[in-house]
Amino acid sequence: MPESPLSASPYELLGVPVDADDAALRVAYRRALRESHPDTGGDAARFHAVQVAWTLVGTPEARARFDRGAGTSAPTRESWAPAAPRPRRDSRPQARSHGHPGGYDRERYLALIREWVGRGQELADPYDPALVRAAPRDIRHVLADALAEEATARSLATLGIAYTIWHDVATDAAGPGLPPKLDHLVLGPTGLFAVQSEDWGGEVRFRRNELIGEGLDGERPFRALAARAKAVTRPAKVKPTALLVVVPDEHAAEPLELGGSIRGAATALVRRSRLVSAIREGIPGSPSLGGTDVMEVRSRLQAVIRFA
Incomplete structure (x- = not known):
């Protein structure tokens, strides 16, 4: 990344x-x-x-x-600007994917950076490195999240045809103060995973089934993730089997760190390089799904999912 x-x-x-x-x-x-x-x-x-x-x-x-x-x-600029589409060189079937990963945060970043520069001021390049570096941390964090979501999406695409992925799923009913979308929802034979891609700019770790770290500023990522996942899965009458927070490799002390559970879903902090294997293997303590169950859950989710 x-x-x-x-x-x-x-x-x-x-x-x-x-x-x-x-x-x-x-x-x-x-x-x-x-x-x-x-x-x-x-x-x-x-x-x-x-x-x-x-x-x-x-x-x-x-x-x-x-x-x-x-x-x-x-x-x-190329580090942070949206990447141009590239032709696939791998002919293996990829996971079914829906939605636009990072799209919501890209739009939010552009609105915030233009507002910060000043209305009526010309903004030649919103991804100019000097401009980004000078922006307040909360604006840079939005761009960092967009980049994190895009990187996660590239990894998830390699899961294979047995998996379905929805990106930037709308979660308007999650509750006040919560982001209005779920970064990724992944369904396959090893479970239904609600995934949050994050970059807080430093290391995070578990304490009492929640994450702590200097960059968190009072956030409770797993509680927020559980609420957003519920807003998506409850109308479909299904439940997530695991809640995953994915961070850059250097921001987690271990490749996969397990927490406890929230509303029956196992929690885990995952390095990005470990994410695909963690989903393929399944998260310890979370149930797998049979082939018939996967098809039924997919149909229910498809009927209710909207995108941010």
Whole structure:
């Protein structure tokens, strides 16, 4: 997956504004090295990140390349703009897929970024890396979620013809304060999975059957996911067998971490690279579905699902 819009920029890692002069940048780099060095009680990961930041902006030439979005590891417009359709090279049957993954959040991001720039102001490129980096975190989070949903959809498509996937399913009846859609609903012989694709910009983990992490800001992802799943499945008179929150690999300590259950559905935090195998194998503690049951559940869902 491309670098997340929530990832810290080299300037943020060094603790300087983007318009800092070269002398201030050099002082900040030396200070960050001292503070993060493992030999003086610092964090090895941050120490490495500071060194990488310096390679990106430590010289006028490298800094100019990064600011243009052309430096190594620097985001480019193509990293975040909608990808152009590409012809399939794999002839194997893919999962049946309905809806537009990430479409709702793409539209929401465009509305928010235009409003933030200012009504009446010309916005030449809403995915310009410098613009995205300067935007408030809540706007960058919307774009990060869209990218996460698109990446998950690409993975889910490889499940095979035994599975059906619905993306961006409307959940207007889920309740106040909840997003009006379910990211993905996956049906197959191993169960009915309600899936949320997320990028909070950092590591998350389970505590008491809910996720915690610095980027969550009081959110209760599994409770919210359960409510949205219920809004979709209850009219169809079916129940999800598992609730999955999918995050970038580096944001989960384990490939698959099990929680408890909510309303009879098993909960799990899953690295994106583990998602397809987790669904094919089934989540421990969640029931599988027989072939006849899958067809019946699919028919019921098709009759009630609407898209956001």
